[in-house]
Amino acid sequence: MNRLRHIKAADLLFLIVIFDIAAFTLIGFKDQIINTAAIVFGALLSLLLLFVYSVVCLLFRHIDRFILIIVFLLASLGLVIQYRIGANIAEKQLIMTGSGFLAMILCILLMRIPRLFRRLNWLLLSGSVALLAVLIFIGDEQYGAKNWIVIGGYSFQPSEFVKVALVFILANYLTESRRLKDIRPLIGFVLTTVALLVFERDLGAAVLIFGTALILFYVATGNKFLTLTGMGAGAVGAALSYLLFDHVKARVSVWKNPWATYSTSGYQIAQGLMAIASGGLWGAGLTLGSPKLIPAYHTDFIFAVICEEFGIIAGLCVIAFYLVLIVRGALISLHSSDRYSMLLAFGCTVMLTLQSFVIIGGVIKLIPLTGITLPFVSYGGSSMISCMMLIGILEGVAIHNGEVLEMAMNGGTAL
Amino acid sequence: MNTKRNIVAMLICFCVLFILLCVYLVYIVSVYGIRWFTTPYNSRISAQKTTVKAGDIRDRNGLVLVFSDDDGNRLYTDDRSVRRACSHVIGDNYGQVFGAETLYAHYLLGFDQSMPERIYQSAAGKREGSDIRLTIDARLNEYVYDMMDYYQGAVVVMNYKTGEVLSSVSQPTFDPKSMADYLSGEKELAESAMVNRVTMGRYTPGSVFKLITLTAALRYLPGIEERVFHCSGPLVFDRDSGRYLEGVQISREEEKLFVNENNGNERDTMPDEDADRGAEPPVREKYSLVRDYNGDYHGDITLCEALEVSCNTSFGILAMEVGADKLAQTAGGFGIGKDFLFDDLVVYPSSFSKADSDLNLAWSGVGQYKDTMTPLQMCMISSSIANEGVMMEPKMLRMVITNQNKISKSVEPEIYSKPFKTNEAELLREYMINAVENGTGRRAKIDGYTVGGKTGTAEISTGEGIQNHAWFTGFIYDEDHPLSICIILEGAGSGGSIAAPIAKKIFEKAIELGY
Numbered sequence: 001m002n003r004l005r006h007i008k009a010a011d012l013l014f015l016i017v018i019f020d021i022a023a024f025t026l027i028g029f030k031d032q033i034i035n036t037a038a039i040v041f042g043a044l045l046s047l048l049l050l051f052v053y054s055v056v057c058l059l060f061r062h063i064d065r066f067i068l069i070i071v072f073l074l075a076s077l078g079l080v081i082q083y084r085i086g087a088n089i090a091e092k093q094l095i096m097t098g099s100g101f102l103a104m105i106l107c108i109l110l111m112r113i114p115r116l117f118r119r120l121n122w123l124l125l126s127g128s129v130a131l132l133a134v135l136i137f138i139g140d141e142q143y144g145a146k147n148w149i150v151i152g153g154y155s156f157q158p159s160e161f162v163k164v165a166l167v168f169i170l171a172n173y174l175t176e177s178r179r180l181k182d183i184r185p186l187i188g189f190v191l192t193t194v195a196l197l198v199f200e201r202d203l204g205a206a207v208l209i210f211g212t213a214l215i216l217f218y219v220a221t222g223n224k225f226l227t228l229t230g231m232g233a234g235a236v237g238a239a240l241s242y243l244l245f246d247h248v249k250a251r252v253s254v255w256k257n258p259w260a261t262y263s264t265s266g267y268q269i270a271q272g273l274m275a276i277a278s279g280g281l282w283g284a285g286l287t288l289g290s291p292k293l294i295p296a297y298h299t300d301f302i303f304a305v306i307c308e309e310f311g312i313i314a315g316l317c318v319i320a321f322y323l324v325l326i327v328r329g330a331l332i333s334l335h336s337s338d339r340y341s342m343l344l345a346f347g348c349t350v351m352l353t354l355q356s357f358v359i360i361g362g363v364i365k366l367i368p369l370t371g372i373t374l375p376f377v378s379y380g381g382s383s384m385i386s387c388m389m390l391i392g393i394l395e396g397v398a399i400h401n402g403e404v405l406e407m408a409m410n411g412g413t414a415l
Numbered sequence: 416m417n418t419k420r421n422i423v424a425m426l427i428c429f430c431v432l433f434i435l436l437c438v439y440l441v442y443i444v445s446v447y448g449i450r451w452f453t454t455p456y457n458s459r460i461s462a463q464k465t466t467v468k469a470g471d472i473r474d475r476n477g478l479v480l481v482f483s484d485d486d487g488n489r490l491y492t493d494d495r496s497v498r499r500a501c502s503h504v505i506g507d508n509y510g511q512v513f514g515a516e517t518l519y520a521h522y523l524l525g526f527d528q529s530m531p532e533r534i535y536q537s538a539a540g541k542r543e544g545s546d547i548r549l550t551i552d553a554r555l556n557e558y559v560y561d562m563m564d565y566y567q568g569a570v571v572v573m574n575y576k577t578g579e580v581l582s583s584v585s586q587p588t589f590d591p592k593s594m595a596d597y598l599s600g601e602k603e604l605a606e607s608a609m610v611n612r613v614t615m616g617r618y619t620p621g622s623v624f625k626l627i628t629l630t631a632a633l634r635y636l637p638g639i640e641e642r643v644f645h646c647s648g649p650l651v652f653d654r655d656s657g658r659y660l661e662g663v664q665i666s667r668e669e670e671k672l673f674v675n676e677n678n679g680n681e682r683d684t685m686p687d688e689d690a691d692r693g694a695e696p697p698v699r700e701k702y703s704l705v706r707d708y709n710g711d712y713h714g715d716i717t718l719c720e721a722l723e724v725s726c727n728t729s730f731g732i733l734a735m736e737v738g739a740d741k742l743a744q745t746a747g748g749f750g751i752g753k754d755f756l757f758d759d760l761v762v763y764p765s766s767f768s769k770a771d772s773d774l775n776l777a778w779s780g781v782g783q784y785k786d787t788m789t790p791l792q793m794c795m796i797s798s799s800i801a802n803e804g805v806m807m808e809p810k811m812l813r814m815v816i817t818n819q820n821k822i823s824k825s826v827e828p829e830i831y832s833k834p835f836k837t838n839e840a841e842l843l844r845e846y847m848i849n850a851v852e853n854g855t856g857r858r859a860k861i862d863g864y865t866v867g868g869k870t871g872t873a874e875i876s877t878g879e880g881i882q883n884h885a886w887f888t889g890f891i892y893d894e895d896h897p898l899s900i901c902i903i904l905e906g907a908g909s910g911g912s913i914a915a916p917i918a919k920k921i922f923e924k925a926i927e928l929g930y
Contacts, residue, residue: 219421277451278459323433330426353429366439
């Protein structure tokens with residue numbers, strides 16, 4: 001039974017490798033001159049995936065292979081699109097994907113030290129606030145948000161790592177206490193980070209952190225009244241920011257009708273919608289679209305590029321992939337042996353859910369756009385690494401679950 | 416455990432959210448996809464022109480309007496007046512005018528081709544898009560163009576059973592061949608010549624709007640068909656509050672003071688020349704009137720006769736009795752104020768503003784105040800009256816023919832809505848036929864055919880004074896010639912004397928051509 005399952009996952013990996021090689025070969029033969037670099041890139045990516053898969057599966061027998069497969073698939077899709085747009089950004093992103101895998105493995109290993117992150121709670125908490133506070137003074141502004149730190153030519157986005165820290169902090173506080181007064185530091189932390197992020201105009205991260213905290217609070221306490229109060233407060237906050245900030249107002253009016261302000265603020269969404277519509281059901285074909293017309297084509301709007309070149313059908317598949325990831329994440333959480341692991345795993349799941357929903361919904365104009373990355377697909381090192389860390393946490397819990405189950409089955413005592 | 420139950424609940428929420436994403440993506444692309452694709456902003460269309468040879472655009476009988484040479488240059492028919500007459504229908508190669516070139520770029524440039532076909536064509540050399548045939552008859556368009564003479568305005572002729580647009584002309588025109596010269600400034604272009612007035616011209620409808628007021632009256636005022644209206648002078652309103660002063664009558668002498676008054680479009684206070692004449696302010700400053708176009712009094716008339724003579728006072732009273740809300744509701748039922756999402760055409764929404772006073776309400780009931788209407792919208796209303804109350808979706812694309820000579824798409828009549836209840840359409844049809852038999856539209860009468868129609872004379876205030884737009888909308892009530900029309904000629908004068916005879920000629924020509 002167990003063996004059968006593993007074979008299936010490996011088969012899927014095989015399909016991904018075929019997809020990668022086929023896609024990069026296609027890119028390689030696009031022009032008159034055969035671009036061997038593209039084919040080499042495809043081979044490298046395939047080797048990386050195969051290598052990571054074998055190493056991880058060897059090291060950790062109980063790892064959830066389907067989550068790995070989905071992550072591989074999404075990352076491959078992202079790299080194909082990025083290589084098609086520009087080889088140099090894809091090369092950078094391949095390195096970031098590799099680093100992401102390392103971060104994932106590191107997270108899994110750290111998760112094996114019992115209570116490590118619970119003991120580090122105050123460090124995570126104060127570190128996160130400090131990072132975000134420091135941004136106000138030394139942050140660099142990119143894409144309208146002051147949320148980057150540049151060190152030695154490398155820029156990174158602290159809010160991405162605050163998201164990971166938040167999951168640990170939430171799980172830590174909510175494991176023990178269901179009473180409001182015991183989680184005051186948590187509430188203070190969430191409100192501070194959200195306020196700082198709004199101040200730095202990083203609305204996307206603010207929404208993610210607030211949403212994740214609220215959902216996890218509800219799941220852990222089941223307190224409907226306070227959850228609804230929190231939602232109300234969020235709504236009031238959103239309404240206030242709408243009234244106070246012009247950039248929020250602009251976002252909403254663009255969402256209502258991007259064509260009215262086509263030449264200015266509506267340009268991005270309108271271009272995205274045009275790209276999606278131009279692709280049609282089956283897409284224009286890889287390398288046959290015009291992705292560069294869309295601002296942020298390789299980051300926030302990569303979903304529109306996927307729809308243009310691979311078709312709406314691929315867009316629907318991508319949504320379905322995220323759904324599989326979410327269901328697997330929730331299952332890991334449900335199978336956890338202890339409450340802390342359960343909340344930790346579900347926190348990661350919620351974070352990835354909200355992030356993919358908010359950006360896909362924003363691109364297809366279901367909700368107002370907030371600029372965040374599409375997990376594993378968008379270009380961006382910080383985002384890739386932080387998402388991989390979330391996967392690492394999830395896998396850490398999955399491995400722990402597997403070990404507990406195995407022990408129980410072998411008649412041993414549970415950990 | 417509680418937490419587990421909550422996790423399952425949240426998981427179900429997430430599943431719903433993601434299914435919503437999928438459903439929304441499919442919905443929005445299927446409803447708006449073509450529209451987003453065909454925006455003039457979409458530079459993919461022009462990019463595609465370098466790799467794909469665009470297909471021909473032909474009229475409904477196969478007459479070639481636009482074609483491409485082997486180098487991919489767009490060439491136009493040699494007949495200059497056909498080019499002119501069909502200019503807005505064709506559009507242009509630069510995405511300036513919303514015509515077939517842009518609207519159907521999807522087919523013309525092969526965006527609809529399947530992947531194997533694209534690969535096959537690319538391998539064989541150059542890709543070619545599909546040819547299209549419009550529902551427009553170029554000869555009829557040319558005739559209409561001649562008929563309109565030098566007037567600016569728009570004419571649209573439809574088959575009301577299928578919704579096919581047979582003719583659509585907007586004046587002033589341009590020559591699609593010379594678009595590059597217009598853009599570079601080498602050739603002069605008449606002002607607003609690039610606007611397709613048929614679909615984008617938002618005109619004050621004037622009396623043609625009475626068809627909508629009439630529908631609302633039939634729907635909300637039971638027994639109204641039997642009522643006798645007393646038209647013995649203008650309706651009098653308090654000038655400041657706009658309140659209807661029932662029972663107040665003014666003499667013809669006094670009425671003459673109002674002759675040059677603007678009919679409801681905008682009501683600036685008049686200069687106070689006579690302000691200090693005495694204690695009793697003169698009528699001119701005390702009252703506002705809703706009066707007839709020529710200051711006619713019609714005496715005791717029935718509803719049918721009120722439409723026949725196009726009596727403003729009767730319709731003003733009807734509008735006030737129906738009320739602004741129900742009038743707006745009825746107008747909305749015809750699609751006024753709605754963003755039409757037609758497959759073949761982009762039509763600007765018409766509008767109806769709820770009036771805030773009796774005076775404005777009375778004016779809005781006779782199509783003045785802030786009402787606006789596109790000629791195509793008006794034509795659709797007439798069409799639905801003739802078509803037993805069923806409004807068909809207007810169609811302009813007759814068929815798409817692939818380069819293997821296969822018909823990949825052909826026009827299929829689609830019902831857009833059913834705006835009428837029970838026998839409303841029947842009554843309106845009778846009234847409109849009566850208006851052509853005996854009333855303002857009598858110059859549209861054609862021997863041997865049953866013609867129905869409504870004239871309109873919309874009064875528009877311009878800088879120099881009041882200008883009259885001549886409207887006529889109507890239909891031939893005939894199994895074999897299901898034609899409807901809408902004409903608007905800017906500043907031409909009264910609808911009955913200018914637009915109605917042109918409608919007659921166009922109908923006769925259309926019948927001659929076999930429609």
